[in-house]
Amino acid sequence: MQATPARRSVDLSTYPDLVVVYLGFRVTRWRGLLALMGVGRGIAASVRSQPDGLLAHENLFFGLTHVGMRQYWRDLDSLERFTRSEPHRTWWRDFSRDARGSGFWHEAYSRGGMEAIYVGMPAPTGLGLFAPERAPEGGFLSSRQRLAA
Template sequence: MEHGGRKVVPDFSAYPDMVVIYLGMKVRALYGVKALLGFGPKIERAGAGMPDGLLHYENNIIFSFRPLHVGMRWYWRDMNSLIAWAKSEPHRQWWKDFLRDTRGVGIWHESYHMRGGMEAIYGDITQPVGFAAFMPMHEARGSMAARHRAHAKSDLADLPLENLPDAPTIG
């Protein structure tokens, strides 16, 4: 990214516990288009409401047109904020409804933790995406919170204290 003609990098120091989560919805059947299109405005309202801990959100990422596969990327201050939102309305109801009836779409999410670690789940996805495209998969057990905590480091010893650009190479 260029800023005023200069290259810039983010300073992560204020966000030691940040979690970035990608979510996707992939149409599996024709009636899934209706489900996907109906869900878009709901997701947009949820992000625009800026729930506690949501730092930034980007919706309407198009992964493919055929089959229709869209997603979003949300940046959370920390895992507790993400979990609190996931357990609150409207997300809690969305997830409950999806588990009852996928309405012709598959869903997935992948999360990346500033403290290290990654976590993912894929529901009703017939063709692998993300990690599922190259890693062995196992049946999901336990809660999302338990899976996140199992894959995130508990300390920041490996993270740099400062986020300085690399020194220029001489030569």
């Protein structure tokens, strides 16, 4: 006789503003391996510092050249504070100027909506596989603006 698998769920009522973020990093040229190692060290250090609002962090592997993570944030305000602080702010500014043989993406999900951005990705992934593309500019530039759209 087989045992019935345990069924579990979670009570998210104490997290009304929860934001789940998936982030991905894809190596597109050999040079991107160095960028990946640098980003990996930076992210690991950020997670170890336990930024206010980060509830959990998990590393993910999408393939040999495509890695990522899933993060759970208490709310969008704490996530935005983190992205505007060091070292994230400097890393994002530098990456936006030169992707160094790599692509980066993130998708954010909250009760208020979903949003995504893809930078230097060689092919669509995630929400980009089916949703129409739109340039992240003007009123669609920030994550907060895209979540409200």
